[in-house]
Amino acid sequence: MNEQAILLASSDGLSPQDCNLGKLLDFFGISWRTSTVTELFADHNGTNQVGLRLLCASDHLSTLLRGLEQNPDRARRWREQIHSVFAYAGKDIAALGRLAEIEAGQNPFGERRPYSGQFEVSDKLPEFCGIMAGIRIAAEDAEVDLLFASAPHSRHVEIISLNHGAAFVRLESEGVPVFLCSSRSIIDIESDLPDGIFDLRQHVLQALPPVLYIKWAFAETCWAAPEKSACLIIDDPLLKPRYGFVDYRELLSLMQRYKFSTNIAFIPWNWRRSDSGVTRLFRENPEYYSISVHGCAHTRAEFGSDDSEHLYAKTRQALERMDQHEATTGLAHDRVMVFPQGVFSEAAMRILKRTDLIAAVNNDTISSNSNPRAITVADVWDTAIMAYDNFPLFTRRYPRSGIENFAFDSLLDKPVVIVVHHGSCRDHCGRLIAFIERLNALACPLRWRSLGELVRRSCRQRALSDDVTQVEMYGKELRIENLSNRTKQFLIRRRERDSSTIMEVRVGSNPVAWTYRGDRIQFEVELKGGEHTTIRLDFHELDEAKETAESLNYTARTMLRRYLCEWRDNYLHKLTSLSSNGN
Numbered sequence: 001m002n003e004q005a006i007l008l009a010s011s012d013g014l015s016p017q018d019c020n021l022g023k024l025l026d027f028f029g030i031s032w033r034t035s036t037v038t039e040l041f042a043d044h045n046g047t048n049q050v051g052l053r054l055l056c057a058s059d060h061l062s063t064l065l066r067g068l069e070q071n072p073d074r075a076r077r078w079r080e081q082i083h084s085v086f087a088y089a090g091k092d093i094a095a096l097g098r099l100a101e102i103e104a105g106q107n108p109f110g111e112r113r114p115y116s117g118q119f120e121v122s123d124k125l126p127e128f129c130g131i132m133a134g135i136r137i138a139a140e141d142a143e144v145d146l147l148f149a150s151a152p153h154s155r156h157v158e159i160i161s162l163n164h165g166a167a168f169v170r171l172e173s174e175g176v177p178v179f180l181c182s183s184r185s186i187i188d189i190e191s192d193l194p195d196g197i198f199d200l201r202q203h204v205l206q207a208l209p210p211v212l213y214i215k216w217a218f219a220e221t222c223w224a225a226p227e228k229s230a231c232l233i234i235d236d237p238l239l240k241p242r243y244g245f246v247d248y249r250e251l252l253s254l255m256q257r258y259k260f261s262t263n264i265a266f267i268p269w270n271w272r273r274s275d276s277g278v279t280r281l282f283r284e285n286p287e288y289y290s291i292s293v294h295g296c297a298h299t300r301a302e303f304g305s306d307d308s309e310h311l312y313a314k315t316r317q318a319l320e321r322m323d324q325h326e327a328t329t330g331l332a333h334d335r336v337m338v339f340p341q342g343v344f345s346e347a348a349m350r351i352l353k354r355t356d357l358i359a360a361v362n363n364d365t366i367s368s369n370s371n372p373r374a375i376t377v378a379d380v381w382d383t384a385i386m387a388y389d390n391f392p393l394f395t396r397r398y399p400r401s402g403i404e405n406f407a408f409d410s411l412l413d414k415p416v417v418i419v420v421h422h423g424s425c426r427d428h429c430g431r432l433i434a435f436i437e438r439l440n441a442l443a444c445p446l447r448w449r450s451l452g453e454l455v456r457r458s459c460r461q462r463a464l465s466d467d468v469t470q471v472e473m474y475g476k477e478l479r480i481e482n483l484s485n486r487t488k489q490f491l492i493r494r495r496e497r498d499s500s501t502i503m504e505v506r507v508g509s510n511p512v513a514w515t516y517r518g519d520r521i522q523f524e525v526e527l528k529g530g531e532h533t534t535i536r537l538d539f540h541e542l543d544e545a546k547e548t549a550e551s552l553n554y555t556a557r558t559m560l561r562r563y564l565c566e567w568r569d570n571y572l573h574k575l576t577s578l579s580s581n582g583n
Helices: 016-027 058-070 072-081 093-104 126-132 204-217 248-258 276-284 308-329 346-353 377-381 403-411 422-440 451-456 552-582
Strands: 004-008 032-035 052-057 082-088 113-121 136-144 147-149 157-162 165-173 176-181 229-235 262-266 289-293 336-338 359-362 393-395 416-420 459-463 468-473 477-481 488-495 502-507 515-517 520-527 532-539
Touching: 004 016, 004 058, 016 052, 016 204, 016 377, 052 058, 052 204, 058 072, 058 082, 058 093, 072 082, 082 204, 093 176, 113 204, 126 204, 126 403, 136 204, 136 403, 157 204, 165 204, 176 204, 204 403, 229 422, 229 451, 248 276, 248 289, 248 422, 276 289, 276 308, 289 308, 289 451, 308 346, 336 451, 359 451, 403 416, 403 422, 416 422, 451 477, 468 477, 477 488, 477 520, 502 520, 520 532
Parallel strands: 004 032, 004 052, 052 082, 082 176, 229 262, 229 416, 262 289, 289 336, 336 359, 359 393, 468 488
Antiparallel strands: 113 136, 113 157, 147 165, 157 165, 165 176, 459 468, 477 532, 488 520, 502 532, 515 520
8 A cells, every 4th residue: 555645845845735735635544745856856765665646736846847858767766656646736827837738738728717607527537536527516706727728639638627628637747647737726624614514616626626636546545435325314294194295105116216215304392293104114114214303392493502401401302202202103213313493502512422312413513602613624524523522413415505515525425415305395306306316326326324324334444454444433333344354453433532421332232442542532343254343432421411391381382383384384385386386
């Protein structure tokens, strides 16, 4: 696994954009070092270095390639030692033009200006583009530094094109692949996201080219997910034969035909009201249907409070209701919280961590606190956000985010989680199915799971050797499998700021020893070929546990809210839909 990363720098050190490349390499678990052009092929570096991946500004690459022309020994080392190169447009924008002219016979044209249209990711390099192959990304007034001119006899291969030019291309120099990105800037993954949401459409050339290159060039050593998992969530509906536009039997037939799974974010307040025929349908089809915990009574901002006692009582009540629902119907539930209205506080995340819930799933990533913590690009790019007391917050998106954002999430090894409401099932789910078909047509197939299984199987791993795999755990439960035919060691680690909160780590039914170093717990699991197991972290309960009785007024208002919401969904929305169709 000889995949070495080198950032080419000037004698003054790394530029801010070079540093951003370094942050990306760190994020994907790639070790790297810096070198100047002069140092790269110096005699003291030896001649046994192979598999070098260079990342740099076009200025440095241009200098390097000119030096090869003047020094046959360096040219030989270039061919023998360099695996590939990624270069972005440096300060000297003309350097990129010289590279394009030397290697491809074409000059870039145009200065930075807003472009409209669509970025198109090539489908001719599937090994490089992965799940992004063939994706089109809306470009509305996208800031583009320059484009490489397209021509019928160009020797470069367009990877990302826009209108009649290319913004990311593949060339060859002396047999070495060289990837040129026309952007002057590389995304800073430590920068804050004001709304906590990452939208690829706003950062195409700053984010996609370097990520594509890193995932390709360091495929054997970078962090990667064991599978590309997906799940559809429908918020709120009761388990009745029909709720709003949801017809559960019709939806099941669609899932069977179009190959996807659905999780119902179930409101625990409704635990007594499920139809036995529908719960039987769910029990008999666990590969398609599952339910999760959607708040408690789904009152406004019920998990946006800072009152720990109130939050703990509310969470316990929600879980007790879900347990009662399971005892009554025989339908198990995924112990995953979906926040009503997307509202949550930092205190809520701290409380949820100390219950049987294994994760939370949400659209919003910024807490409701008066002075919320900043959420960075790296936080959101991670498999799950771990900024809130190390309790995992998995992100989800509405279909309107665009297929490109879901594909990019999967490229980053995040699970693909789609959220809709019952209104998306109007027209017999026609639009929803069209979107699902686009997801299933992505270059890398998705594995549809229940929400709980999606959480359990969401991790990042990388091979340290043929017999040792390092695993980054996120949820409170993790399912790992040894897909080889030989015994392997799995080195599991998980972020945890306060190890005193951990009561026990279990592999299967057996407790295991663990150590704490820095901000992570670590432990080892050995699996024989073909074996699998489930790991679980148990935390000490909180002292906030106190019984709180609901007032008659609260009970009445909650009931009124629930029935009004159901009347809206079952009657008002349908009447509005019929009226609009009639027009």
